[in-house]
Amino acid sequence: MGDSISAGYGVAVADGWVARLKQRLDGEGYAYDVVNASVSGDTTSGGRARLSAALERHRPDIVILELGGNDGLRGLSPGAMADNLAAMVETARDAGARVLLVGVRLPPNYGPAYIERFLDVYRDVAEREDVPLVPRILEGVGDRRSLMQDDGIHPNARGHERVLENVWPVLRPMLETAHAS
DSSP, rough: BBOHHHHTTOGGGGGHHHHHHHHHHTTTOOOOOOOOOOOTTTTTHHHHHHHHHHHHHHSEEEEEEBBOHHHHHHHHHHHHHHHHHHHHHHHHTTTOOOEEOOOOOOOGGGOEEEEEEEHHHHHHHHHTTTTTSSSSSTTTTTTGGGBBTSSSSSBHHHHHHHHHHHHHHHHHHHHHHHOOO
């Protein structure tokens, strides 16, 4: 459940990190289906509004929540974003799924005070809800023009390779635990 980064905006579907995740799972012998319920431009309130239907339709074991970037880009309230993320974690848990929270970082032009409050949302929700966190999905990507599209916001195909490497170390233990049960 994500926004344009997880929807693979600007790259072929097969080049997005979510499609690469499915390839990795298959290659390593994990028997998981992967459903990409990401929508370009989505905010945490949009994700919250559509999560219950997606959970009912797909009945996932694990939900990866990668939302909030558009909240930040639109200057929306970090408090409302935190409430939405926490509600999504609770909704997913109520449906029997475990949650991995994935954060993003805003461009520096939003100012250090807002960026810090924004980043605190992910840390605070992860801690309060006791869920694993990938603090920055674009770590080692967003600051490298060679891994980003011309818009400077979305990773290119090579950048999506790195995005998966950022998510994998936190996701893999969740897969092992679910696989063992």
